[in-house]
Amino acid sequence: MARLSLNHVSKSFVEKTVIDDLSLDIEPGQFVALLGPSGCGKSTILRMLAGFESITLGNIQHGEMCLSSETTHVPTEARNFGMVFQSYALWPHMTVLENIGYPLKIQKVSRNERQQRIQNVLDIVQLDDFKDRFPSQLSGGQRQRVALARSLITEPDVILFDEPLANLDRHLRDSMEMTFRDFHRRTGATMVYVTHDQAEAMALADKIAVLKEGQLMQWSTPEDLYLRPESEWVANFIGQGSILRSPPVVPLQRLNQADIEGLLQRLDEHSDSGRLLVRPQHVDLNTTSNGLIGTVKESIFRGERYDIYLVLTNGDLLHAYHPTPLKIGQTCQITLSQAWTLTPNHED
Numbered sequence: 181m182a183r184l185s186l187n188h189v190s191k192s193f194v195e196k197t198v199i200d201d202l203s204l205d206i207e208p209g210q211f212v213a214l215l216g217p218s219g220c221g222k223s224t225i226l227r228m229l230a231g232f233e234s235i236t237l238g239n240i241q242h243g244e245m246c247l248s249s250e251t252t253h254v255p256t257e258a259r260n261f262g263m264v265f266q267s268y269a270l271w272p273h274m275t276v277l278e279n280i281g282y283p284l285k286i287q288k289v290s291r292n293e294r295q296q297r298i299q300n301v302l303d304i305v306q307l308d309d310f311k312d313r314f315p316s317q318l319s320g321g322q323r324q325r326v327a328l329a330r331s332l333i334t335e336p337d338v339i340l341f342d343e344p345l346a347n348l349d350r351h352l353r354d355s356m357e358m359t360f361r362d363f364h365r366r367t368g369a370t371m372v373y374v375t376h377d378q379a380e381a382m383a384l385a386d387k388i389a390v391l392k393e394g395q396l397m398q399w400s401t402p403e404d405l406y407l408r409p410e411s412e413w414v415a416n417f418i419g420q421g422s423i424l425r426s427p428p429v430v431p432l433q434r435l436n437q438a439d440i441e442g443l444l445q446r447l448d449e450h451s452d453s454g455r456l457l458v459r460p461q462h463v464d465l466n467t468t469s470n471g472l473i474g475t476v477k478e479s480i481f482r483g484e485r486y487d488i489y490l491v492l493t494n495g496d497l498l499h500a501y502h503p504t505p506l507k508i509g510q511t512c513q514i515t516l517s518q519a520w521t522l523t524p525n526h527e528d
């Protein structure tokens with residue numbers, strides 16, 4: 181197994197640059213998610229890794245081998261990468277067993293070896309009982325497991341996934357997330373997974389590349405993305421939270437309650453050069469401590485808790501959790517137990 185690296189990769193279609201100077205170092209066996217809003221270039225990156233697209237600048241390296249550069253282009257079939265798409269792309273007239281074994285048939289692998297390898301991957305995706313069915317006789321989740329098994333049969337070093345759960349309902353997606361985690365543990369293959377669903381990326385990946393308009397905004401573990409976002413844009417994009425205006429702060433610092441109280445004492449209507457990210461679990465309501473006051477704008481039932489949205493005296497919106505509903509228009513005393521400082525977005 182080898183390291184997969186994108187080095188200063190750019191991709192332009194006609195005049196438009198859709199990937200701009202992207203560098204990522206993917207460790208062997210790592211599960212990486214490419215995450216970002218629609219049109220940010222996730223699928224284009226996957227297509228360049230697969231060899232479906234050439235690259236305009238930079239290079240893609242797999243171990244010692246250059247897969248793509250301005251002058252090199254190793255064809256898709258010579259990369260030994262597995263691929264799984266949201267459409268499953270199964271042959272309707274072939275059984276599960278035939279679908280899975282098809283890549284080996286093309287490679288003219290002997291019947292005996294084929295049978296053994298098919299059995300191995302059937303065990304990994306737990307589809308042994310379904311091997312004689314046709315795709316039309318399977319559920320969406322089972323079809324996706326067939327596609328997983330087929331991607332694995334050629335024993336690829338790297339498997340590329342393009343929104344493989346996008347067509348499944350929420351309940352099935354949750355159980356498929358477990359299947360993917362298990363699949364990754366059992367195979368140890370490097371996986372690159374495109375999604376626009378941050379919860380899915382956080383649940384699955386060891387490391388996430390967050391993209392915006394073809395640019396890498398942050399390349400971090402899920403925990404770091406959530407706890408230590410590097411920009412206001414990423415903080416807004418990842419997880420729940422409010423961005424509050426504050427007096428100037430040193431960016432990318434964790435503030436405790438005492439630090440925040442110090443800042444709030446300096447709060448006035450001109451305090452908008454700093455930014456604080458506050459997660460809802462760090463907002464305590466109806467306390468009597470640091471003098472921040474808000475008026476309840478929304479109180480939304482979420483089963484295990486209420487989502488409360490408050491308007492602060494400077495007009496900022498603050499999201500909090502509360503065990504019971506609060507009245508719209510009610511005034512609350514607020515304590516912030518933790519906050520993360522950010523650099524404001526320049527375009528705002």
Ligand SMILES: Nc1ncnc2c1ncn2[C@@H]1O[C@H](COP(=O)(O)OP(=O)(O)OP(=O)(O)O)[C@@H](O)[C@H]1O
Binds near residue numbers: 216217220223224225
């Ligand atoms: N063959 C092409 N010719 C011209 N522009 C293209 C081509 N393929 C993609 N693009 C453009 O490149 C940009 C990135 O597209 P891409 O499909 O990679 O985004 P994405 O993040 O995967 O989006 P989505 O989540 O909606 O699938 C878009 O602006 C798209 O219109």
